[in-house]
Amino acid sequence: MMTEADKTTQGALPHIKVLDLSRVLAGPWCTQMLADLGADVVKVEKPGEGDDTRHWGPPFLQDADGNATQHATYFTACNRNKRSVTIDMAHPEGQALIRQMALQSDVLVENFKVGGLAKYGLDYASLKALNPRLIYCAITGFGQTGPYAERAGYDLMIQAMSGMMDITGRADGTPGGGPQRVGVALTDLFTGVYACSAILAALEVRHRTGVGQLIDMALLDVGMATLANQAAGFLNTGKVPQRQGNSHPSLAPYQDFPTADGSMLLAIGNDGQFARFCEAAGQPQWAQDTRYASNTLRVTHRETLIAAMQAVTRTRTTAQWIALLEDKAVPCGPINTIGQAFADAQVQARSLVINQPLALVNTTNKAIQSIATVASPLRLVDTPPVVQRPPPALGEHTDAVLAGLGLDAAAIAALHHQGVV
Structure with a gap:
């Protein structure tokens, strides 16, 4: 029987191990959802650089004196509850470490270009041969097939290509008229949510069959799907929806x-x-x-x-x-x-802001004392989301994760010396 302590500390997925090779937003949003649900998510980053969004600022986190640091707030939006390790996958030793981690993982999430991990032996076919139970979620701009498969894809590009921008904004001929992007990277976020849903479905299939599978997530696919009623209107009437500001094409007022x-x-x-x-x-x-x-x-x-x-x-x-x-x-x-x-009474009543202590130190040696993130909206009553770790410092958990793979202190020190980690 689940105890009250279990409800507050384990979450729904404490038995699931996730290897996160993704960066920027769509992949990390997916893996943060899994981490919030209790999964053990290990984020692999490039030594010395890390996830691109660590440097996407301003805005930056502030130190104890209110001064801006070199730590971008963007990264904190989608990397809570994860452990960070730094591994250079260009090194054969780094590739071997990641393969060893994949052997112990239930799920792998990556967002490299199509075929980008094959040269490292970290593609689905290579890892499936080692771990047939692995669920491998590949997130790309355009998917694994089709004439655009090898193109890079970014949220803004997909908003433009999918028609989302064309239906967002004021009508032509009005002040400020013209296509507009949505105020957040909507396609990336929805791709993360869809990817999480697909992973949970694949875990259920594996529960029945014992076998993992490849999940092919494409930002363009998601962008088209999230056109929702606007797409349905076009597909069934042939009429192209028009921008109309904040009014609704099918409802009034x-x-x-x-x-x-x-x-x-x-x-x-x-x-x-x-x-x-x-x-x-x-x-x-x-x-x-x-x-x-x-x-x-x-x-x-x-x-x-x-x-x-x-x-x-x-x-x-x-x-x-x-x-x-x-x-x-x-x-x-x-x-x-x-x-x-965020000042709204309902938002505060739902405790939608999480404040966590943070161990980061700025280049001025002034501590960043705490960090605020938005709580998970997944309100499972018996197994609610967990808050275990703040967004990690780059490589914060490298030694601990490597020790968990069976490496002793001397072996870990050698990998540091060689620049592998």
Whole structure:
């Protein structure tokens, strides 16, 4: 029987070992999800350099005096709960170490170019021969097949190619009109989530068969999949969706509205919500108007409806509208800055910020005392996510991991001397 201590310290996957050969965002996002669920994730990085995102700044972590350090905050977003080892896979000895680690792993995640690890003997075929139970997740821009397979792929490129940018932003001919990227690397993040889901499915298959498998994840595939309803509309009508700012192609009113002190967001998704809004706003006749009697009609007559609503929404502040509508089941909320979002009472009540002590020291020898990250949203009641380690310093766990492979102190020292680790 699981004890209360088990619930808080083990997580759902304490028996799973993950070898993380990925860097930047999509792969590390996937492996951080697994680490948060309790898996033992060992991140392999290049000696002296590490993951690219260790250097992607500003912004940088601050030391105890509030001064910027050389440690980029980007890295901390997706590398919590991992152990870092530095191994140079260009060395035959480094390749041998990674193969030895793969023998003891359940899952390997990498995001090298197609065929990039074959020359090191670290591709799926080579490692499968050593460990048939290994689940090998390869993340690339365009997948293992197709005319673009050997191209490098980055989130911004995929947002552009997939059509995501073309449906994001204000319409042409309006102030600020034109394609826009999403404010975070959405395709990378979704690829990490999809990859994690695929790995969990592969683990279940292995539970039945005893055999691992290759997972071929492509950013472009994910970018196309996350077009969701916009893709469905195009595929079934042939009509190319158009940018329309914050309004919705299939719902109205479902957008931002001006208020007396700024703006708010209304997300009305059905006729009942619309009728309750009209009553609360002192405009019950709108719900009876034949132009607005159904969602389809409201979309058709969007222009006149939104203009009428904007005149009314300007008469109250954002806070007044939220207070008026919150007990009437009419979705309404502020358009927060990130700072305001983290200060929100609901965000704080859900404990969505994790503060962890950190052992990093800046070049000025001033300690970075703590680090803040966003808590996992995976709320498993009996096996909740764990918080075991802050994002690691480069190579912080190298000696301990090598010792776990059976190497003694002299052998580890020799590898350091040779520049292998």
